[in-house]
Amino acid sequence: xxxxxxxxxxxxxxxxxxxxxxxxxxxxxxxxxxxxxxxxxxxxxxxxxxxxxxxxxxxxxxxxxxxxxxxxxxxxxxxxxxxxxxxxxxxxxxxxxxxxxxxxxxxxxxxxxxxxxxxxxxxxxxxxxxxxxxxxxxxxxxxxxxxxxxxxxxxxxxxxxxxxxxxxxxxxxxxxx
Numbered sequence: 568x569x570x571x572x573x574x575x576x577x578x579x580x581x582x583x584x585x586x587x588x589x590x591x592x593x594x595x596x597x598x599x600x601x602x603x604x605x606x607x608x609x610x611x612x613x614x615x616x617x618x619x620x621x622x623x624x625x626x627x628x629x630x631x632x633x634x635x636x637x638x639x640x641x642x643x644x645x646x647x648x649x650x651x652x653x654x655x656x657x658x659x660x661x662x663x664x665x666x667x668x669x670x671x672x673x674x675x676x677x678x679x680x681x682x683x684x685x686x687x688x689x690x691x692x693x694x695x696x697x698x699x700x701x702x703x704x705x706x707x708x709x710x711x712x713x714x715x716x717x718x719x720x721x722x723x724x725x726x727x728x729x730x731x732x733x734x735x736x737x738x739x740x741x742x743x744x
Contacts, residue, residue, distance in 0.1 A: 573644055579651045581685060585729060602646045603647055659707070686723050
């Protein structure tokens with residue numbers, strides 16, 4: 568039996584906009600795998616502040632994890648972050664995007680990006696850095712998606728409303744999965 572083409576959906580957006588919770592909820596709804604954000608564990612394990620080289624390594628590890636779970640997924644793979652996030656992060660951190668991230672950003676394809684709105688309240692976390700830049704970062708994500716011609720939908724709402732809005736966006740694009 569031939570395996571049908573895997574639909575890849577990336578959940579992207581600024582910090583504290585519910586990307587991880589939404590990714591988990593979507594994976595549960597579609598009974599599939601989701602790729603967790605590797606940056607959280609990576610940065611949490613560092614003794615020193617992270618560097619641009621760390622952001623590149625995080626990108627590499629994120630793609631490695633995505634490839635591992637794509638091989639196991641059936642029909643749909645939900646990605647809690649992707650190179651849209653690390654590209655914006657690198658550019659904001661250092662003023663430029665390293666070649667590895669840029670080349671992988673251009674090479675990797677996703678069928679849909681869900682851009683999480685900043686309508687959720689900020690939740691403090693030791694690894695979160697920019698509560699005052701949420702609108703600016705949201706605008707950078709939106710501008711990158713627009714400039715790159717990437718198909719996306721903005722997802723808003725609190726709690727289950729956000730999950731239902733995301734499911735509605737996915738249904739709009741792909742029909743019932």
